[in-house]
Amino acid sequence: MKPQSSADLHIVSSSPHAHSGASVSRIMADVLIALVPAFAAACWFFGWDAIRLTAACVTACLASEWLCRKAMRRDNTLSDLSAVVTGVLLAFNLPPALPTWMAVAGSVVAIAIAKQTFGGLGYNPFNPALIGRAFLLISCTGPMTTWSASAWRGADALTTATPLGLVKEALKAGQPLPFTLTQDMTWNFFIGNMNGCIGEVSAAAILLGVAYLLFRRVITWHVPVAYLGTAVLYAVILRFTSANAMPVSFHLFTGGLMLGACFMATDMVTTPITRSGLLLFGVGCGLLTMVFRTVVNGAYPEGVSFAILIMNAFTPLINRATKRQPFGAKSP
Amino acid sequence: MKPIRAPYCFSGGIHPVYSKDLTRSAPIQTLPCPPQLVIALSQHLGAPAVAIVKAGDSVSGGQRLADPAGVISAPIHAPTSGKILRIEPAPTPLGRPVPAIILEPDGHDTWDSPLTPMPDWSRLDRKSLAGQVGAAGVVGMGGAGFPTQVKLSPPADKPIDTLIINGAECEPYLTGDHRLMLERAEALWQGAAIIRYILGAKTVHIAIEDNKPDAIQALESARTLEDAAVCILKTSYPQGSEKQQIYSVTGRVVRTGGLPMDVGCVVENVGTTLAVWDAVVNGRPLVSRTITVSGDAVAAPANFLALIGTPFAALVDACGGARGRIAKIISGGPMMGFAQASLDVAMSKTSSGLLLLSASRVPGFTSQPCIACGRCLDACPMGLMPAELSQCIEADDIDAAEHLFVMDCFECGSCAFVCPAHRPLVQHMRRAKAIILARRRAAIKK
Numbered sequence: 001m002k003p004q005s006s007a008d009l010h011i012v013s014s015s016p017h018a019h020s021g022a023s024v025s026r027i028m029a030d031v032l033i034a035l036v037p038a039f040a041a042a043c044w045f046f047g048w049d050a051i052r053l054t055a056a057c058v059t060a061c062l063a064s065e066w067l068c069r070k071a072m073r074r075d076n077t078l079s080d081l082s083a084v085v086t087g088v089l090l091a092f093n094l095p096p097a098l099p100t101w102m103a104v105a106g107s108v109v110a111i112a113i114a115k116q117t118f119g120g121l122g123y124n125p126f127n128p129a130l131i132g133r134a135f136l137l138i139s140c141t142g143p144m145t146t147w148s149a150s151a152w153r154g155a156d157a158l159t160t161a162t163p164l165g166l167v168k169e170a171l172k173a174g175q176p177l178p179f180t181l182t183q184d185m186t187w188n189f190f191i192g193n194m195n196g197c198i199g200e201v202s203a204a205a206i207l208l209g210v211a212y213l214l215f216r217r218v219i220t221w222h223v224p225v226a227y228l229g230t231a232v233l234y235a236v237i238l239r240f241t242s243a244n245a246m247p248v249s250f251h252l253f254t255g256g257l258m259l260g261a262c263f264m265a266t267d268m269v270t271t272p273i274t275r276s277g278l279l280l281f282g283v284g285c286g287l288l289t290m291v292f293r294t295v296v297n298g299a300y301p302e303g304v305s306f307a308i309l310i311m312n313a314f315t316p317l318i319n320r321a322t323k324r325q326p327f328g329a330k331s332p
Numbered sequence: 333m334k335p336i337r338a339p340y341c342f343s344g345g346i347h348p349v350y351s352k353d354l355t356r357s358a359p360i361q362t363l364p365c366p367p368q369l370v371i372a373l374s375q376h377l378g379a380p381a382v383a384i385v386k387a388g389d390s391v392s393g394g395q396r397l398a399d400p401a402g403v404i405s406a407p408i409h410a411p412t413s414g415k416i417l418r419i420e421p422a423p424t425p426l427g428r429p430v431p432a433i434i435l436e437p438d439g440h441d442t443w444d445s446p447l448t449p450m451p452d453w454s455r456l457d458r459k460s461l462a463g464q465v466g467a468a469g470v471v472g473m474g475g476a477g478f479p480t481q482v483k484l485s486p487p488a489d490k491p492i493d494t495l496i497i498n499g500a501e502c503e504p505y506l507t508g509d510h511r512l513m514l515e516r517a518e519a520l521w522q523g524a525a526i527i528r529y530i531l532g533a534k535t536v537h538i539a540i541e542d543n544k545p546d547a548i549q550a551l552e553s554a555r556t557l558e559d560a561a562v563c564i565l566k567t568s569y570p571q572g573s574e575k576q577q578i579y580s581v582t583g584r585v586v587r588t589g590g591l592p593m594d595v596g597c598v599v600e601n602v603g604t605t606l607a608v609w610d611a612v613v614n615g616r617p618l619v620s621r622t623i624t625v626s627g628d629a630v631a632a633p634a635n636f637l638a639l640i641g642t643p644f645a646a647l648v649d650a651c652g653g654a655r656g657r658i659a660k661i662i663s664g665g666p667m668m669g670f671a672q673a674s675l676d677v678a679m680s681k682t683s684s685g686l687l688l689l690s691a692s693r694v695p696g697f698t699s700q701p702c703i704a705c706g707r708c709l710d711a712c713p714m715g716l717m718p719a720e721l722s723q724c725i726e727a728d729d730i731d732a733a734e735h736l737f738v739m740d741c742f743e744c745g746s747c748a749f750v751c752p753a754h755r756p757l758v759q760h761m762r763r764a765k766a767i768i769l770a771r772r773r774a775a776i777k778k
Contacts, residue, residue: 009673010658010659010660010661010671010672010673010674011659011660011671011694011696012660012671012672012673013660013671014671014756014758014759014762015666015667015668015669015670015671015743015745015758016666016667016668016745016748016749016758017660017662017666017667017669017671017687017689017694018348018349018504018666018667018745018749019695019697019748019749019754020346020348020749020750022707022750022751022752023752023754024700024703024752024753026752027703027705027752075698080700119701120701121700121701121703122700122701122702122703122704122753123701220706268703268704268705268706269703269704271704272704273704273705273706273709273717273719273720274706274709274717275706275709278706319720323717323736324709324715324716324717325715326588326714326715326716326737326740327342327343327575327576327579327585327713327714327715327740328575328585328586328587328588328590328714328740329587329588329715329737
């Protein structure tokens with residue numbers, strides 16, 4: 001064998017030697033593209049505040065990610081774009097008038113505590129954006145549940161509260177429902193013409209984004225369908241059994257359900273890996289969300305964040321319970 | 333029977349870029365004998381053959397150079413006449429150096445095969461035909477190199493009713509089997525008839541993916557056998573895998589740890605079938621095979637009929653050399669082939685392809701943590717959970733990997749192909765399998 005110069009050396013690696021070209025950063029970029037319609041809707045309805053909160057969260061998330069990796073002496077992971085996704089999703093879960101510093105605090109908790117303490121992307125058991133939101137909800141309950149009329153540029157009634165909040169307050173006080181849902185109102189709720197967290201209001205924009213994710217095969221249909229399906233079923237049953245129940249479309253289009261089912265409960269890292277596990281996960285989220293909305297008389301009108309976080313905790317168990325049998329496995 | 337569409341299809345699988353256009357229409361050329369042949373003593377699954385010649389011996393073509401060592405082994409023959417220079421360890425495509433016979437051809441190609449041709453095979457008994465196949469050193473030429481005689485001698489309690497000739501050739505780039513089906517359709521059907529006769533099987537299927545319509549056509553027009561049909565498979569990697577193909581063609585499921593004969597099937601590769609035909613009808617031992625030389629770093633990609641032991645460098649020279657800088661050399665296909673450190677390696681009975689890829693086809697990646705996207709679960713044709721497996725193996729929890737059926741992995745590479753985090757999933761599986769096998773061997777010794 002003749003001696004070889006380094007120019008003659010070849011790459012020797014384990015098979016396969018071909019790759020589909022898929023990458024984590026491409027998946028994250030697709031999620032960001034899918035969030036563009038919801039961001040546009042947020043800008044339309046909340047104006048400058050939507051841009052302010054999104055920019056604050058994304059910047060704070062990126063900075064926290066960079067600092068944490070630096071402190072842990074690990075490689076820089078900014079380019080996988082997952083911190084950007086967390087920032088945008090957290091911002092979308094904030095009310096428009098929230099002070100910037102609170103948004104920054106939530107972002108730091110999301111990245112530094114919920115994500116990097118576990119080792120970064122792939123190791124976090126809970127959805128970082130939702131941990132950030134839950135942190136703010138508990139520590140800044142007032143600002144997180146206050147809906148100022150000035151921050152909202154939409155028309156029509158319901159300015160100082162979210163529709164879901166109004167209904168919950170009425171139910172808690174034992175009063176009749178504050179309004180009956182007209183066709184006009186349903187349409188407004190669908191396109192997002194109501195008060196709420198900046199990214200959650202427009203079901204139409206969210207559905208557009210999720211259609212893109214499904215088309216790009218970034219996510220599968222299992223979680224959104226199971227989640228929304230369970231919520232709808234629950235709402236239908238409630239409608240038939242209780243006089244004080246709101247219509248199905250009200251539950252579907254208000255609050256964080258649509259954003260949660262399409263973008264938060266479809267986070268790959270914190271949800272099961274098997275298809276059957278994803279269905280189970282979606283059903284669990286749907287049930288818990290509706291229980292929080294209609295049964296629990298807590299401080300919050302909404303239960304999507306906590307429903308998903310609780311189901312996140314069940315993910316390892318669901319994975320274990322839905323373990324696949326290989327092709328040709330001996331039938332039990 | 334007219335060509336039939338495969339009634340089933342395995343679940344999972346992927347659709348890589350096939351790049352078969354490079355050599356699809358390149359007829360098989362006979363490669364001139366190279367100045368030196370390096371004939372490894374281990375070219376098959378099982379015990380290495382034992383050399384029966386020594387340095388300085390003159391041998392004729394077809395002469396037996398090495399005897400099989402045990403039942404799962406195969407003899408090795410001289411591809412041409414010449415002189416044995418020496419017997420020494422030489423690198424093999426699988427990476428591990430093994431003893432090899434270095435033969436210097438004399439250029440006369442005098443032939444003296446120890447095998448008697450059996451053109452009237454249908455009047456002979458099955459056992460002597462299987463013996464002839466074994467004596468010819470025929471092994472599975474699709475990649476595994478399992479001695480064919482063993483496959484053709486199933487125990488009496490495992491009757492075989494279906495023979496499947498595997499013409500899927502699902503690996504990207506490779507077109508050798510495709511060309512054989514086009515150019516040697518009649519011999520292929522005859523080879524199938526011989527194998528069916530040896531097995532006492534009823535039905536023959538030649539399974540071909542639907543991306544080779546010309547091969548389907550050629551085999552259909554050459555078909556004279558009764559109870560035989562071309563079976564058209566959906567193009568999907570890995571259709572060429574034995575268990576997956578049996579399911580696609582017959583709907584039968586080979587159980588975990590089981591063999592095709594458990595469900596009455598035998599699968600033989602196209603090249604192997606032709607080698608059986610050659611051995612039985614012409615009395616010619618397995619001393620050459622078709623090999624696709626392709627890739628974007630080859631000047632003129634081609635299909636060759638080359639002698640076993642031909643150095644890879646000679647194959648590349650015959651293609652007009654390399655084009656640009658070679659980043660990666662692969663023996664076999666890009667999905668399951670073996671990367672080579674240099675071209676200073678000789679082809680064996682299982683070398684189906686030689687690929688030279690430029691840096692643009694060999695992107696460097698850093699592996700990232702699993703994001704649990706589940707794409708590997710969708711891709712795995714064995715229904716395994718590669719994501720979970722690789723995490724167990726990374727944590728050195730080999731027992732957990734065994735419980736997650738890591739031994740069922742046949743390293744097709746579909747999981748690693750789709751993984752967005754570029755995790756070395758196949759490498760993890762290999763490591764776990766090797767550890768488990770070593771443990772089992774140690775347990776047997778005790």
